[in-house]
Amino acid sequence: MTQYSPSQLLPLAQRTGRWVTKTIKGHPALYTTNLGSVVRFKVSGTPTVNVNTINNSHPGTPRQVYAWRYDQQPWHRFCAQAQPVELGLPDRKDHLLEIMTAGNSDFDEVWTGQEGFAIRGLDAKDGQLVPAAKRPVVNFIGDSITAGCWVRGKHAAVDYRPESNYVATASDLLEIDGVRIAYSAAGVLRPGTGGVPTAKGFLNRIDAGTTWRVNRPQVVVVNLGVNDRRFAASQFILAYDQFLKQVATTFPDSRLLLLTPFSQTFQREIRQLAASHRLELVNTTGWCPDFTDGLHPNQAGSIAAGRRLAPVLKAALAKTRRPQS
16 A cells, blocks of 8 residues: 655645644644645546545534545545545546645634644555646635635534635636635734734744745735724724735735725725735625625635636736746
8 A cells, every 4th residue: 555644745735735744643744724725636546545634623613624526526525534534536547636624613723722634644555646737826815715714604614615715716717726825814903713813923824833934826816804894994004014015025926916805895995005015906896796694705606706806817827927836
């Protein structure tokens, strides 16, 4: 049986999520605190791949959820568990396999309690895993909407759909790799759940003790502001302005797009800041026709928004001069 350890999986995952290797509950693990992080690779020579995960959720809360698909077929979902989960392929030929972090809860202490997503390894039987072909990379900085929370309903984990929210929809349409830097309830002024700090604190870190080795995306999309709605506009302007400077410094070679929140929170302020920084503003008015709760797009709203975003991203990628790395 061909077994792939976390350190062997890391090269298959670094382009498609903020992954590191850590020891979780006494086991080496491929680890991330971000919903929508993907391990993407080509597999051949086996009809099945077994996934070994750790149920790393906070005690008394829903089990963490993963999604998977092959060859861009429909997604399937499974809960993290002690026993290996078998992913079935149609044959032993070459297939593209993707495994995504797809559900957790606001109670998971991802920032200081190491309660993020943890994969112990993959078993490919007598098969082989190799890196998938490189695609353009786009970073998506945001909150629960970007992460993919509350798409199918109001239940934590089971109703999250990072695999079919607006980020995933646009990414699939353009065949790009989307990297999520997004946490539930977070903003430029409001901290996220699970101990997560404001955006300036999580941009370069995976958790309180782990610095992220930042990537080099062609495009960076910022979709923040809805969780800061209870703060004064003057406070938001100052914090958002400072965050944009941080993003520009962190990703100096990337094209930046500023999305107005789908609820249009602080639309005027974001428009003004985009102009002052000479950045492209993406006005999302009318993009999302349906919401789960007035703020989070439901499945129909997510698909509609993703379809509107795709041509904007396509144009932005066409304007970037740096080839994919």
